[in-house]
Amino acid sequence: MDLETSVVQALATNESAGLVMDFDGVLSRITDDPDASELLDGTEEILRSLATKLSVVALLSGRPAGFLAARATIPGVELYGSYGLEHLTDHGIEVVPEARQWMTAVEDATAVLHRELDGVEGVYVEDKSLAVAVHWRRAPDRDVATKLVTPLLQEVIDTHALRREPGKFVEELRMPLQQDKGTALRRIISTWRLQTVAYAGDDRGDLPAFDVTTSAGGYTLVVDGPDMAPDVSRLPGAHFDGPEKLQSWLQRLDNAIQ
Numbered sequence: 204m205d206l207e208t209s210v211v212q213a214l215a216t217n218e219s220a221g222l223v224m225d226f227d228g229v230l231s232r233i234t235d236d237p238d239a240s241e242l243l244d245g246t247e248e249i250l251r252s253l254a255t256k257l258s259v260v261a262l263l264s265g266r267p268a269g270f271l272a273a274r275a276t277i278p279g280v281e282l283y284g285s286y287g288l289e290h291l292t293d294h295g296i297e298v299v300p301e302a303r304q305w306m307t308a309v310e311d312a313t314a315v316l317h318r319e320l321d322g323v324e325g326v327y328v329e330d331k332s333l334a335v336a337v338h339w340r341r342a343p344d345r346d347v348a349t350k351l352v353t354p355l356l357q358e359v360i361d362t363h364a365l366r367r368e369p370g371k372f373v374e375e376l377r378m379p380l381q382q383d384k385g386t387a388l389r390r391i392i393s394t395w396r397l398q399t400v401a402y403a404g405d406d407r408g409d410l411p412a413f414d415v416t417t418s419a420g421g422y423t424l425v426v427d428g429p430d431m432a433p434d435v436s437r438l439p440g441a442h443f444d445g446p447e448k449l450q451s452w453l454q455r456l457d458n459a460i461q
Contacts, residue, residue: 206441207452210401210422214257215459219398221259223391226266228405229426232446235341237329241274243446249453254279256460259395263287263384265408267332268296285333287387302333305378308363309335312376315359326352333378340372370406371430385411392419403449407432424449
């Protein structure tokens, strides 16, 4: 039995099964413009159906919960933003208590980066609620952009004591908390009392969640794409050639659960 089929069977036959997924590069194509990211056509309907059949279907993203809410408010689907620091509930966006003391530092760092980088061709400062990111995928010369952005980011880190997280032509500054997608996934597993869990991701920010999934005896779903980090591409588990292939598997899973 191939891995994809094994995961379908495990989720379909366990009464306490959950499916947790990243957003960008997993349910949405990677875009040059971060604001242009959106669910693939047809995915909303699949997730709405799965949410009625599994114990939990959740999105766990580095994007703010508000970003997810604007693009993936689907009945029954739980939304966790900012690497799990935010959770969209019926009462609004809840923030974990540890994050509140760092919100001013993130706001000040964001203001500095906008002041220094707004107007630089191909460089984009993304406000992420409880973090801030600088993208230069669209820069005409990425090497030049890297040399411009890197020392500025280090200066902001030194001033505001934030934590640096590199990505694919992006650097993100986060709160220096012992919180990541792994700790968030542990909370989800505990909250929903999951016996079986599958996690779908595509980049280094997903590695802690993949580790927790493996430790819990769950299933890793790796969505391959361009510029993929080697330590992600080498992960064991079911691999999918882009969001479209994962979408096809999600439909297969939905069809398999009665």
